[in-house]
Amino acid sequence: MPAQISTLFPALVFLSMTAALWAVFLYVPTEREMGLVQRIFYFHVPAAIAAFIGFFLVFVGSIQFLRTQQARWDRLARCAAELGVLFSLIVLFTGPLWARPIWGVYWRWEPRLTSMLILFTIYVAYLTVRSYGAEAPQTQRFAAVLGILGFVNVPLVYYSVHLWAPEQQLHPRQVELSAEMQHTLYLCFAAFFLLFFYLLQRRMKIEQTSDALAQIRLDLGDEP
Amino acid sequence: MSFTARTLAILHKDILTEWRTKERLSSMVFFVLLVLLVFNFSFELGGFALHEIGPGVLWSAYVFASLLGLNRTFATEQANNCLDALLLAPGDRGAVYLGKMLGNMLFLLVIELLSLPFFALFFNLPVGDYLLPLLGILILGAASLASVGTLFAIMSGNAHLRELLLPLLVLPMVMPAMISCVEATAEVFKQSRVEMLFPHLQILGVYVVIFTTLSLLLFEYVVEE
Numbered sequence: 001m002p003a004q005i006s007t008l009f010p011a012l013v014f015l016s017m018t019a020a021l022w023a024v025f026l027y028v029p030t031e032r033e034m035g036l037v038q039r040i041f042y043f044h045v046p047a048a049i050a051a052f053i054g055f056f057l058v059f060v061g062s063i064q065f066l067r068t069q070q071a072r073w074d075r076l077a078r079c080a081a082e083l084g085v086l087f088s089l090i091v092l093f094t095g096p097l098w099a100r101p102i103w104g105v106y107w108r109w110e111p112r113l114t115s116m117l118i119l120f121t122i123y124v125a126y127l128t129v130r131s132y133g134a135e136a137p138q139t140q141r142f143a144a145v146l147g148i149l150g151f152v153n154v155p156l157v158y159y160s161v162h163l164w165a166p167e168q169q170l171h172p173r174q175v176e177l178s179a180e181m182q183h184t185l186y187l188c189f190a191a192f193f194l195l196f197f198y199l200l201q202r203r204m205k206i207e208q209t210s211d212a213l214a215q216i217r218l219d220l221g222d223e224p
Numbered sequence: 225m226s227f228t229a230r231t232l233a234i235l236h237k238d239i240l241t242e243w244r245t246k247e248r249l250s251s252m253v254f255f256v257l258l259v260l261l262v263f264n265f266s267f268e269l270g271g272f273a274l275h276e277i278g279p280g281v282l283w284s285a286y287v288f289a290s291l292l293g294l295n296r297t298f299a300t301e302q303a304n305n306c307l308d309a310l311l312l313a314p315g316d317r318g319a320v321y322l323g324k325m326l327g328n329m330l331f332l333l334v335i336e337l338l339s340l341p342f343f344a345l346f347f348n349l350p351v352g353d354y355l356l357p358l359l360g361i362l363i364l365g366a367a368s369l370a371s372v373g374t375l376f377a378i379m380s381g382n383a384h385l386r387e388l389l390l391p392l393l394v395l396p397m398v399m400p401a402m403i404s405c406v407e408a409t410a411e412v413f414k415q416s417r418v419e420m421l422f423p424h425l426q427i428l429g430v431y432v433v434i435f436t437t438l439s440l441l442l443f444e445y446v447v448e449e
Binding site (some may be wrong): 129152 | 324403404449
């Protein structure tokens with residue numbers, strides 16, 4: 001990545017995050033029925049979409065790694081999995097905080113909540129496989145297989161959980177938003193996506209450097 | 225040898241070894257029995273709400289027992305490097321997976337059927353009356369556990385911390401299948417109309433087809449040295 005972009009990137013993340021915070025706390029009007037707590041929505045939803053982007057990138061990286069055996073695809077899958085887990089943690093934290101005043105409890109075994117939790121456990125398992133096996137080629141292949149199966153499981157998890165607790169559906173199917181709310185949400189989407197891709201880029205850069213270091217050590221005949 | 229012939233050869237070998245030792249079957253059935261006991265005491269069941277709790281208890285016991293059995297799938301092959309020899313056999317290696325998968329599915333089904341009378345006895349559920357619809361769920365449940373379970377068993381067999389890794393991989397992945405098994409079993413005990421079972425059986429069917437196909441395709445990468 002050219003030098004200008006890599007200095008511009010963090011600045012852009014900083015600016016969009018600041019603007020998002022301003023919009024969420026000062027610009028957007030308080031929602032009539034739910035009150036202040038509804039403002040979590042602007043973090044909750046973009047974090048959820050970012051988590052899904054992460055899981056999708058794990059899928060893409062895994063397929064490409066098995067096809068091409070190129071280390072960069074493996075790096076993409078590994079780093080995207082970490083970020084997917086991180087962003088789903090944000091979702092799983094902000095959800096209960098929002099749920100407590102609205103549903104009366106922190107947790108309900110509600111379809112979307114349950115699906116997110118199951119997906120979270122799948123990708124934690126993915127990271128566990130990676131952490132057990134260092135960076136042996138075999139671990140990379142195992143992880144890729146898991147990254148593919150895990151993503152294919154997403155719709156199945158969703159449908160089975162939906163059938164399991166249909167009457168529990170508490171997430172709204174459709175949300176009507178005023179113009180200010182829409183603007184704020186778009187701004188938050190932009191901020192979260194920028195943050196996601198910035199973190200991904202940094203994380204991959206670190207991994208690339210450490211792979212290069214391991215290679216140098218190997219060339220020198222030194223055990224890493 | 226054709227793909228089918230090789231698959232059946234592996235299946236035949238596994239059934240024969242199991243028939244001669246009976247070590248997996250006996251320990252797994254006993255394990256299911258123990259899990260049923262543990263559940264009975266931890267919920268103080270005593271005859272209440274068994275229709276609601278029963279299916280969950282039954283499938284939890286099956287899932288835990290299956291983990292026990294799956295861990296052994298490739299353990300016998302690893303002694304004397306038998307697995308390498310199996311993989312060296314000419315032709316598509318998918319046959320090794322499919323043979324093993326069918327073997328696991330068969331063992332699981334036998335264990336499910338053998339422990340069902342104990343379940344009926346302890347939980348006072350007239351299981352015999354529902355045997356036909358239950359059989360469909362048991363077969364699909366065994367197939368879904370075996371489909372991902374066999375692939376993960378060889379992965380964890382090759383990895384560090386093998387026994388620990390398998391449940392971490394299998395449990396989250398089989399969650400959709402297990403939810404459908406429990407739901408379908410509950411519908412059977414509630415004596416619902418057969419149509420009520422279909423959506424759950426559909427998910428199970430789709431699950432088995434997708435994950436068996438994918439495992440067949442990906443097996444090559446898992447056993448590659």
